[in-house]
Amino acid sequence: MLGFGAAVLRLTYLTTVQSSELQESAVDLQLADTTVSAKRGTIYDANGNVLAESASVWQVVMSPVNFKNDKQRQAAAKGLSEIFDLEYNDVLDDTKQQSHYVVVKRRIESDEREKVLELIDTLKKDYSCSGVIQLLDDYKRYYPNGGGSIFTFEIKGGAEKARKFCESLELFSLLANVADVKSLVIHPASTTHSQMTEEELKAGGITPSTVRLSIGTEHIDDILEDLEQGFRAIL
Numbered sequence: 001m002l003g004f005g006a007a008v009l010r011l012t013y014l015t016t017v018q019s020s021e022l023q024e025s026a027v028d029l030q031l032a033d034t035t036v037s038a039k040r041g042t043i044y045d046a047n048g049n050v051l052a053e054s055a056s057v058w059q060v061v062m063s064p065v066n067f068k069n070d071k072q073r074q075a076a077a078k079g080l081s082e083i084f085d086l087e088y089n090d091v092l093d094d095t096k097q098q099s100h101y102v103v104v105k106r107r108i109e110s111d112e113r114e115k116v117l118e119l120i121d122t123l124k125k126d127y128s129c130s131g132v133i134q135l136l137d138d139y140k141r142y143y144p145n146g147g148g149s150i151f152t153f154e155i156k157g158g159a160e161k162a163r164k165f166c167e168s169l170e171l172f173s174l175l176a177n178v179a180d181v182k183s184l185v186i187h188p189a190s191t192t193h194s195q196m197t198e199e200e201l202k203a204g205g206i207t208p209s210t211v212r213l214s215i216g217t218e219h220i221d222d223i224l225e226d227l228e229q230g231f232r233a234i235l
Helices: 002-016 019-032 070-084 088-095 110-127 158-168 198-203 220-232
Strands: 050-062 102-108 133-142 150-154 184-186 210-214
Touching: 050 070, 050 110, 070 088, 070 102, 070 110, 088 102, 102 110, 102 133, 102 198, 110 133, 158 210, 158 220
Parallel strands: none
Antiparallel strands: 050 102, 050 133, 150 210, 184 210
16 A cells, blocks of 8 residues: 555656656657658769768757746747847747747758757756757758759749749649759649648748749750740740
């Protein structure tokens, strides 16, 4: 009976006194169990020159449900908005979401990573706030001799004109592939990235007006002629 009583007391202590702390630890473990993007290898040409290589970058995510008060939210929003040149009120709204996972910024470089680490340390020391902001490993592709045959740009007039431009092209195929032998076009917001939220699209640099081209091996005159008639179709 003594052993059973001790177990009951221990369970009561965990569910009342340590409930908040244990919940925070559980969220930390949940965020830590994240799939890491596999780095692609370095590509060389026949002469050994580097055509493409990967470098480490990071993704900043936030767990808003872990904030305990408005002071913590305001401090985090102020720090993140200053680091990434974001609107303070937009970030503050994100801190009020009842969510365990909100993307703040994708693919940040080392200098921004150091500033985020300083912010995390400040929140912990000055505001008793931890387990809210996380840095997740990612990678970014670099092309030392140019970006190859992939082009992304915005069409004036919004999603409707962007889709019309894509549909007006005849030589370009409406496919999500890239680096193919044939020229391809896609409207990411309504196809490849249609499942992403508005915030995620914004963080990824994608708008309703974004169009992506992959240039193939057709004759350059034919490619230019098709693009010109596509632009004429939306004038």
